[in-house]
Amino acid sequence: MSPVSRGFRGRSGTPAGEDSRLPPGQHVVTDYPVLSAGPTPHTPLPEWTFSITQGGATLKSWTWQEMQALPAETVTVDIHCVTRWSKLGTHWRGVSVDTLLDQVESSAPYVLAFSDGGYTTNLPTEDVSGGRAWVAFGYEDGPLAPEHGGPARLLVPHLYFWKSAKWVRGLELRDHDAPGFWETYGYHIYGDPWKEQRYAGD
Amino acid sequence: MDPVDGNAIGGLLIDVFGTEMTAAESTCGTCGASRPVAELVVYQRAPGTVVRCRTCGNVLMVFVKVHDVISVDLAGLATLGDGEVSSTGAGRTWRQP
Amino acid sequence: MERTAVRGRLTWQTAAVTSITRETDAVTTIELEPPDWAGHRAGQHLDVRLTADDGYAAERSYSIASAPGEPLAITVQRLEDGEVSPYLTGELRVGDEVELRGPIGGYFVWEPSDHSPLMLIAGGSGVVPLRSMLRHRLRTGSDVPARLLYSSRTWPDVIYRAELDKYRDGVRVIWTLTSSQPPGWTGYSGRVNAAMLTETAWPASQHPITFICGPTSFVEAVAENLIGLGYPPQRVKTERFGGT
Numbered sequence: 001m002s003p004v005s006r007g008f009r010g011r012s013g014t015p016a017g018e019d020s021r022l023p024p025g026q027h028v029v030t031d032y033p034v035l036s037a038g039p040t041p042h043t044p045l046p047e048w049t050f051s052i053t054q055g056g057a058t059l060k061s062w063t064w065q066e067m068q069a070l071p072a073e074t075v076t077v078d079i080h081c082v083t084r085w086s087k088l089g090t091h092w093r094g095v096s097v098d099t100l101l102d103q104v105e106s107s108a109p110y111v112l113a114f115s116d117g118g119y120t121t122n123l124p125t126e127d128v129s130g131g132r133a134w135v136a137f138g139y140e141d142g143p144l145a146p147e148h149g150g151p152a153r154l155l156v157p158h159l160y161f162w163k164s165a166k167w168v169r170g171l172e173l174r175d176h177d178a179p180g181f182w183e184t185y186g187y188h189i190y191g192d193p194w195k196e197q198r199y200a201g202d
Numbered sequence: 203m204d205p206v207d208g209n210a211i212g213g214l215l216i217d218v219f220g221t222e223m224t225a226a227e228s229t230c231g232t233c234g235a236s237r238p239v240a241e242l243v244v245y246q247r248a249p250g251t252v253v254r255c256r257t258c259g260n261v262l263m264v265f266v267k268v269h270d271v272i273s274v275d276l277a278g279l280a281t282l283g284d285g286e287v288s289s290t291g292a293g294r295t296w297r298q299p
Numbered sequence: 300m301e302r303t304a305v306r307g308r309l310t311w312q313t314a315a316v317t318s319i320t321r322e323t324d325a326v327t328t329i330e331l332e333p334p335d336w337a338g339h340r341a342g343q344h345l346d347v348r349l350t351a352d353d354g355y356a357a358e359r360s361y362s363i364a365s366a367p368g369e370p371l372a373i374t375v376q377r378l379e380d381g382e383v384s385p386y387l388t389g390e391l392r393v394g395d396e397v398e399l400r401g402p403i404g405g406y407f408v409w410e411p412s413d414h415s416p417l418m419l420i421a422g423g424s425g426v427v428p429l430r431s432m433l434r435h436r437l438r439t440g441s442d443v444p445a446r447l448l449y450s451s452r453t454w455p456d457v458i459y460r461a462e463l464d465k466y467r468d469g470v471r472v473i474w475t476l477t478s479s480q481p482p483g484w485t486g487y488s489g490r491v492n493a494a495m496l497t498e499t500a501w502p503a504s505q506h507p508i509t510f511i512c513g514p515t516s517f518v519e520a521v522a523e524n525l526i527g528l529g530y531p532p533q534r535v536k537t538e539r540f541g542g543t
Contacts, residue, residue, distance in 0.1 A: 002356060002398055003313055005349040007390045010357055011382050031380060034203045037245050037252040039259065082249050118261075147203070162249055182249055186266040186273040199268045204515035207539045210360055212403035213346045216309055225405040240406035241537065 023193035026086040041116035051170035059104040070095045077157035080193040093138030097128045108173035116167040120180035160191040208239040226283030233258035316395045322458045325377045327388040341435035342408040342428045345401030359383045362427040366434035376424040407538045411441035415508040416501045419447040422513020446471045452478040473499045493524045503529035514542035
């Protein structure tokens with residue numbers, strides 16, 4: 001058991017248990033930590049596309065302009081990072097993933113989100129539909145900054161934030177669940193913060 | 203946030219390999235570039251520690267602390283120090299010389 | 300997978316804080332007395348671990364500022380948005396305890412047995428491990444010719460200023476200030492660039508051994524310039540401290 005460092009508080013704000021908006025083991029931060037597994041990609045917008053693919057084929061693809069022409073929503077959500085920080089009441093603007101999935105015919109039960117730089121993360125299709133997920137390109141009052149995933153990231157606030165893939169470029173529809181980047185290295189295949197599903201087997 | 207280099211994970215590498223590894227030579231399994239572990243690109247501000255090749259950017263090593271165990275993946279490396287990085291089907295392991 | 304268990308100096312131990320010295324506004328040197336310290340090599344670092352009373356723990360690495368044989372010390376720069384450095388540079392008191400392990404590092408180390416001209420290039424708090432090397436050189440009576448090129452934002456930001464200013468025989472300290480310079484400043488101004496290195500670094504033909512330490516962008520720009528000046532990459536050792 002490590003000795004307690006007198007007077008050390010870390011970044012702790014209100015611990016869970018004292019705030020019902022916080023999942024277990026989380027604390028609130030007021031800044032916005034930048035976490036990354038690789039360099040920030042910089043895809044020029046004229047080259048940017050978002051695609052829905054299946055079995056190697058592209059079912060539907062949108063350019064940046066086409067994405068911007070779709071109906072967008074502004075949402076206020078709490079976000080929970082598996083590294084234990086949470087931000088409450090964050091404001092995002094984006095296109096609901098339902099809007100995108102409605103344009104393809106598929107009953108695939110799983111998706112693998114893929115991003116510039118090679119990052120991937122897997123989710124059940126039902127977790128990115130029913131109004132629970134967005135392709136988000138606006139954060140607070142401006143465009144989503146590259147360090148936070150801009151020009152666009154996936155936003156799936158009901159799961160740990162590693163599922164909200166930064167620099168997202170599409171969804172691969174799948175019949176079987178396949179672990180993405182962090183899931184391959186030991187993180188939970190689903191990642192429900194309210195059940196504290198941080199690691200595989202939790 | 204800028205990445206650091208392999209010097210920063212000296213302690214982690216001792217935990218995992220039982221010995222100082224920052225001076226050990228590594229070879230990228232993708233592009234073949236060789237350099238000391240200390241000169242690899244390290245992303246520590248993440249749910250795990252990701253070590254990338256400085257030449258081609260591919261992932262060489264990933265360390266995740268899963269409860270009290272350090273999960274280690276060396277799949278991106280061809281060689282590391284004097285030990286052999288070999289494939290065992292379930293992943294890549296490193297046999298200490 | 301085979302793994303050797305390592306004991307002793309590579310496990311965590313609880314060290315007493317024996318002295319705290321303010322170096323600059325944002326930088327503090329902390330002397331530590333671990334119960335089982337086996338010594339270190341100039342350039343190595345140690346890991347510090349702080350634990351809050353709810354069990355939350357944070358770990359960071361700090362370069363060792365003292366030379367081998369001197370009382371163990373680290374020098375810590377307070378980062379604005381830091382989690383550990385504000386505690387170490389603000390709250391910590393003599394008599395407190397800090398968990399540490401080390402020494403760590405086998406690449407970024409200098410020994411006086413290397414007789415090559417020594418080139419040390421520091422950006423900000425990157426001077427810490429290089430200062431350990433210079434103190435080690437002095438304590439061992441080495442006559443290896445050494446140069447330290449030290450880049451800081453302003454004169455008040457320079458760490459170990461008085462100590463570094465005293466070096467004479469065999470050690471040349473070259474300052475550059477990037478943000479503002481005091482009246483009558485005779486050192487360099489602005490960031491380290493190829494021209495400054497051409498004037499200040501050992502010629503490649505003298506086969507120097509080089510250590511560059513500081514923020515990642517600083518280290519990479521300097522290393523690239525040195526390689527452009529003909530320095531072989533394997534003789535240029537780098538330690539990156541991150542930063543934006």
